Amino acid sequence: MIAKLDELRSRALGELDSIDTSSGLEAWRIRYLGRKSALTEVLRGLATLPLEEKRATGAAANELRTFLEKTLTLKEEAIRESEIARSIEQGQLDVTLPGRPSALGRLHPTTKLLRHICDIFMAMGFEVIEGPDVEWDYYNFEALNIPQDHPARDMWDTLWMDFETEDGRQPMLLRTHTSPMQIRVMESRRPPVRVIVPGKVYRYEATDATHEAMFYQIEGFAVDKNITLADLKGTLFEFAKRLFGEERKARFRCDYFPFVEPGVEMAIDCFLCNGAGCQLCSGSGWIEILGAGMVHPDVLRRVDYDPDVYTGFAFGLGLERMLMLKYGIDDIRLFYSNDLRFLRQF
Amino acid sequence: MKVSLKWLEDYVNLSLPTRELAEKLTMAGSEVATIEVIGENWEGISIGQVTALEKHPDADRLLLATIDLGEESITVVTGAPNLEEGQKVPFARVGAQLIDGHTGELVKLKPAKIRGIRSEGMACSEKELGISDRHEGIMILPPEAPVGMPLFQYMGDTILDLSITPNRPDCLSVIGIAREAAALTIQATHIPDISYEEQGAPIEDLVSVEIADPDLCSRYCASLVTDVKIGPSPQWMQQRLLACGMRPISNIVDITNYVMLEYGQPLHAFDYQQVKGKKVIVRRGKDNESLFTLDGIERALNTDMLVIADETDPIALAGVMGGADSEVIDPTTSILLESANFYGGSIRRTSMRLNLRSEASSRFEKGISPELAPIALRRATQLLIELAGGKAAKGIVDVYPGRMTREPITLSRERIGRILGVEFDIERIREVLSSLGLSSELAGVSGNLSVAVPYWRTDINLADDLIEEIARIIGYDEIPTTMLHGEIPERLPAPLLSLRETVRDILVGCGMQEVITYSQTSQAMLDRIDPQHKLGPALRIANPMSLEQEYLRTSLRASLLACFAANERHKQEDIRLFEVGKVYLPRGNDLPEERETLAGILGGLRCDHSWLSEEDTLDFFDAKGVLETLFSRLRADASFKPVEDQNLAPGRTAEVIVDGQKVGVLGEVHPRTAALFDISSQPVILFEVDLxxxxxxxxxxxxxxxxxRFPEIARDLALVVDADIAASKLQDIIRSFSLVSQVTLFDVYSGDKVPKGKKSLAFSVRYQSPQRTLTDEEVNRTQQEIIERLQRESGATLRS
Structure with a gap:
């Protein structure tokens, strides 16, 4: 009986060697470990054997079963490995083939920068408010210390609406800057205010590479007790760093806008030449980026804020100029002609 | 404003290199746009004197000129017609750089052999030196020009081109810039002496002045100079005028221009003989009156314009331009010189009405000081005597109805701190003020200053104006940098802005490209989308730059269609665009309603050419999918219903309904509309949503x-209905059963396998209860009820 078991063992092992598929292995398992296998027969027939032989054969048969089961497990693993290897071998991709395209949407570059700038100021406690594109002369000019016939009106070539009052005045216009919202916001709120106003503005202007009839501005202003020019400097210098990079330097120079006093213009050191002077900065090393100043006491008085109690600052900047500087765009007309070959670059 | 540094040095010692001076002026508010050096290339050019002129032995038209250059004499061949012995001329040696009279390029002078005679150098014309365009003859220098001196030393100059802000008319003058430069470099200014010898009769006997409209003329001063001789002005004056961008005309006109540039006060010279009645009246023009101005154009006047008139007629447009009849030309011998102060607003209106902006009007409109009038008058009179050989009548006319006294301004240190955020020493403040000609006194015990403002600073009226002066002279770099530290104001909710930005993000997520188009549009564009003018009129711009931008858009459609067409022309194959922007709806006597609107357009390939997918074009359901995504993200329950729209194809257009209200429209662009925009893609789908x-x-x-928590059971439901039954009707019925958690239409079929006039719709229906696990029987029972109700209400039958 023992000899029969030995013979069984060597036959099983011999057959196992040539098996290389899981189905072949399953057939082998049924043949040698299944319910009808020779080994099961032996184990089942043990009861009929005399005690001595039963013990010896039983031990040998059980040992053989354990051995075959362990061998089976090992073989299973080997076959799984080789099958995975085979499927990988067969299923290789040309990974350089292009992927399946998905439609890619993008925001307009102006929207992107506008959001970025709003985020910077919102982090400093400013609130975003928008205002009308079509305005009254009062808000766009008069309330900002620019009465009729004021020479500073030349700073804003204006598109007037075809609208006449009974006394022949033409008081409706396309706003030339976002500053009218200084008045509208202050008229409707008491200090403290801290507001930024993004929006479209319009100019009576022949378009060329650097001039547009429509563009975006962001106005900002803050009015409270104890706001100073030093706060304006701090706020705007911080803004410049967050927008153009920590290493940028900024400076103020004196400039004139009728609704602020003192009035300043802010420049950053040229990021192309780092201030050495190049074509971008016309050799000066500085790039003008915005106008600002302390809100004029007459403007505060007009909205019923007491200038002896409240002070404030205001600033305004053009979006497209920033974009042009940031990305090296040389023609402002690209923005609103919406050529996909342009828009898809952002 | 162009300023010659040589001229500037008459009034202030320029101790700084030009670049540094320009930087200081720029930082203090007068931006130096360019620095131009006259004579930058004049190396090798010096002053020579013509000592001999002989005929060229071999050429009739050529001369041999011997030029004395001090150390040596050079004989050159010349063809110049205007050379005479004894003249001083600019002479270029070989190697000097000159502008070629024909090409305008800078070239190096080479030795030449002209008709057998060597010529090493040449006498130069103004054009060759780059001074002006004159090229007819050699430039003749004044007799006092020193022989041998390098030309640059004699007449080279540096010109600063400054942008002067409208609040500083005083800086539209060389003396004004000198005052700035002096304050910035801590120097004193030297203002010219303006005295002269008066002769003859008192001026009152010779001319009278009446200001009829003192609201438009606060002061009128005049002098009378007789026996003048008209001719060219001296070279130095011409040079300075040219350097500042003005053309020399005659000594009289040049003197008025020179003094205007020097002091910033416009002047006008009348031919005294032409002033009828020897009477000057400053008055409003009359309707029906007209005047030939110096440029030879007849100008219609009106009562809004201020004129200078004699006894009978207007002789000048006050502050804008003189009249042709009283122009000073040979043989004028007596000059009535005007130096007046006109109201800026009126001058500005008149010059804009007539489209006649002059150097004079641009100064008056900014509001110059009336105190300047007599000063500039005396300076010009002095120069008339000196340079035109005139005799001045005794005294001047000075009518000054608009005299105002300026009170000193109180400036407190506390205010300076409140505005600038930094305290300055009181003595330092006083020094700065004094450097600008502002005299200050300590007032009271509180450290307040009482500041007297000099007449030329018409822009300083408030303490804050003085604070700006302090800041700009000390320099903004000395202002500290601090952050806002007050409480953060309360914010009001801005739901429309957040909705708008969310909409942008969702559409970008759906693969759409955002565009921003002009708010302005044209009549042609408006007509294309509204050929029968069914919509209300658009707001018109009174002074459009072009007809392309004459109106404000009342919808985003035209811009998007045009944008689509333009990108199609650029060979873009998949175009999906959207815009979120305002439309402008007129509201009678009020500002228009500005409504935030979303519009989208798509057409072309569904995806880029790819080895993975079939080429397929975008269609109605791509656009609808975008809108469904949008509304689902916004948690708005939108439904779609067929509708008619003049730009969209009938039967392929739906209105979008939320909560029973129409919020938008979606449809294929009507082929007729597409053709109007030259769009060739087919189909193109447009949608619009009123945000x-x-x-x-x-x-x-x-x-x-x-x-x-309980499992769902899925069942398919294939139905056959009449072809004109809307799928949404069946879907709504199925969804109305409470055990139905989801209904998805997964197949639509019409063709051979269903009867004619019918279609088959297949739904996948999911059943689920929040309370328990459903049994098959329950589901079967509900499904049966659904089928019965569908049959009853829409005639649907189960597809066998």
Whole structure:
């Protein structure tokens, strides 16, 4: 009986060697470990054997079963490995083939920068408010210390609406800057205010590479007790760093806008030449980026804020100029002609 | 404003290199745009004297000129017609750089052999030196020009081109810039002496002045100079005028221009003989009156314009331009010189009405000081005597109805600190003020200053104006940098802005490209989308730059269609664009309603050419999918219903309904509309959503729904219905059963396998209960009820 078991063992092992598929292995398992296998027969027939032989054969048969089961497990693993290897071998991709395209949407570059700038100021406690594109002369000019016939009106070539009052005045216009919202916001709120106003503005202007009839501005202003020019400097210098990079330097120079006093213009050191002077900065090393100043006491008085109690600052900047500087765009007309070959670059 | 540094040095010692001076002026508010050096290339050019002129032995038209250059004499061949012995001329040696009279390029002078005679150098014309365009003859220098001196030393100059802000008319003058430069470099200014010898009769006997409209003329001063001789002005004056961008005309006109540039006060010279009645009246023009101005154009006058008139007629447009009849030309011998102060607003209106902006009007309109009038008058009179050989009548006329006294301004240190955020020493403040000609006194015990403002600073009226002066002279770099430290103001909610930005993000997520188009549009564009003028009129711009931008758009459609067409022309194959922007709806006597609107357009390939997918074009359902995504993200329950729209194809257009209200429209662009925009893609789908309307409906409060704990059971339902039954009708019926958790239409078929006039719709229906596990029987029973109801209400039958 023992000899029969030995013979069984060597036959099983011999057959196992040539098996290389899981189905072949399953057939082998049924043949040698299944319910009808020779080994099961032996184990089942043990009861009929005399005690001595039963013990010896039983031990040998059980040992053989354990051995075959362990061998089976090992073989299973080997076959799984080789099958995975085979499927990988067969299923290789040309990974350089292009992927399946998905439609890619993008925001307009102006929207992107506008959001970025709003985020910077919102982090400093400013609130975003928008205002009308079509305005009254009062808000766009008069309330900002620019009465009729004021020479500073030349700073804003204006598109007037075809609208006449009974006394022949033409008081409706396309706003030339976002500053009218200084008045509208202050008229409707008491200090403290801290507001930024993004929006479209319009100019009576022949378009060329650097001039547009429509563009975006962001106005900002803050009015409270104890706001100073030093706060304006701090706020705007911080803004410049967050927008153009920590290493940028900024400076103020004196400039004139009728609704602020003192009035300043802010420049950053040229990021192309780092201030050495190049074509971008016309050799000066500085790039003008915005106008600002302390809100004029007459403007505060007009909205019923007491200038002896409240002070404030205001600033305004053009979006497209920033974009042009940031990305090296040389023609402002690209923005609103919406050529996909342009828009898809952002 | 162009300023010659040589001229500037008459009034202030320029101790700084030009670049540094320009930087200081720029930082203090007068931006130096360019620095131009006259004579930058004049190396090798010096002053020579013609000592001999002989005929060229071999050429009739050529001369041999011997030029004395001090150390040596050079004989050159010349063809110049205007050379005479004894003249001083600019002479270029070989190697000097000159502008070629024909090409305008800078070239190096080479030795030449002309008709057998060597010529090493040449006498130069103004054009060759780059001074002016004159090229007819050699430039003749004044007799006192020193022989041998390098030309640059004699007449080279540096010109600063400054941008002067409108509040500083005083800086539209060389003396004004000198005052700035002096304050910035801590120097004193030297202002010219303006005295002269008066002769003859008192001026009152010779001319009288009446200001009829003192609201428009606060002061009128005049002098009378007789026996003048008209001719060219001296070279130095011409040079300075040219350097500042003005053309020399005659000694009289040049003197008025020179003094205007020097002091910033416009002057006008009348031919005294032409002033009828020897009477000057400053008055408003009359309707029906007209005047030939110096430029030879007849100008119609009106009562809004201020004129200078004699006894009978206007002789000048006050502050804008003189009249042709009283122009000073040979043989004028007596000059009535005007130096007046006109109201800026009126001058500005008149010059703009007539489109006649002059050097004079641009100064008057900014509001110059009336105190300047007599000063500039005396300076010009002095120069008339000196340079035109005139005799001045005794005294001047000075009518000054608009005299105003300026009170000193009180400036407190506390205010300076409140505005600038930094304290300065009181003595330092006083020094700065004094450097600008502002004299200050300590007032009271509180450290307040009482500041007297000099007449030329018409822009300083408030303490804050003085604070700006302090800041700009000390320099903004000395202002500290601090952050806002007050409480953060309360914010008001801005739901429309957040909805708008969310909409942008969702559409970008759907693969759409955002565009921003002009708010302005044209009549032609408006007509294309509204050929029968069914919509209301658009707001018109009174002074459009072009007809392309004459109106404000009342919808985004035209811009998007045009944008689509333009990109099609650029060979873009998949175009999906959207814009979120305002439309402008007129509202009678009020500002227009500005409504935030979303519009989208798509057409072309569904995806880029790819080895993975079939080429397929975008269609109605791509656009609808975008809108469904949008509304689902906004938690708005939108339904779609067929509708007619003049730009969209009938039968392929739906209105979008939320909460029973129409919020938008979606459809294929009508082939007729597409053709009007030269769009060739087919189909092109357009949608439009009124964001303000949506805002009022969308956005039910978000509440969490428990995740279902019990399993769902799926069943398919294939139905056959009449072809004209809307799928949404069946879907709505199925969805109305409470055990139905989801209905998805997964197949639509019409063809051979269903009867004619019918279609088959296949739904996948999911059943689920939040309370328990459903049994098959329950589901079967419900499905049977659904089928019966579908049959009853839409005639649907199960597809066999």
């Amino acid at each position: 303000e309307k949506l805002l009022s409906l969308a956005g039910a409060e978000l509440r969490y729904q428990p995740i279902p």
